[in-house]
Amino acid sequence: MVELTGVCRRTGGGPEPALLARVVAGLPGRRFLELGAGCGQASVRLAGLREGCVIDALERQLVLVEEARLLVARYGVAVRVIAGDLRDWRGLLGGGCYDGVFFNPPYFEAGAHREPRDPLRAAARMTLHGGLDAFCAAAYGLVRVGGWVVVVYRGDGVGGCVGALQGAGFCVERQIVVETGGRGLVMMVARKGWVGPWYGCRGAVGEGMFKGL
């Protein structure tokens, strides 16, 4: 359990960080990156579940970067919080360096949905600085061949999520429907490159379900 500060609650508070940490903790590798880490909850949780791993967390809003650094210090975990825009990842991080990348991007199209008045919340929830396509493209550049990406997205946006992952070059391997007791969520696990004959490259080839989160 990670205690949230007021700033964290302005931008999050949903089940996504716990979901990401739980699923990512079960995947192979030791170098992981969270894109759009907010105040770092998912990465801090993951560090508690997978000691000895290298975990980087990239976030563009400086207020959240500071919050994430405080959270990392409070829980005494090894997460490196990096300030920057994922669309400029080439100037910040090494391409193909990570075994796995994970994120829950802003869910709502800027211009198509009502924007929250709080600018911090708006930039966390709306695609003001890039949406799924930008997140997937950055993830593809940053993960090694054979590595994986995990995405949590709105349950009604499954088609868009599969399209963005495939458009970036990933092979969608697993689709997990999440029952949250409110709005539905979906998790996707996808791979970069050919890793074996049993992996499908068209749509979701496996399904599972989390309940009671």
Ligand SMILES: C[S@@+](CC[C@H](N)C(=O)[O-])C[C@H]1O[C@@H](n2cnc3c(N)ncnc32)[C@H](O)[C@@H]1O
């Ligand atoms: C839906 S929030 C998720 C935050 C965090 N993962 C959580 O669940 O608490 C999306 C995050 O992505 C960040 N973000 C949006 N566009 C970004 C960009 N271009 N570069 C880096 N971070 C970005 C937002 O500031 C926000 O913190």
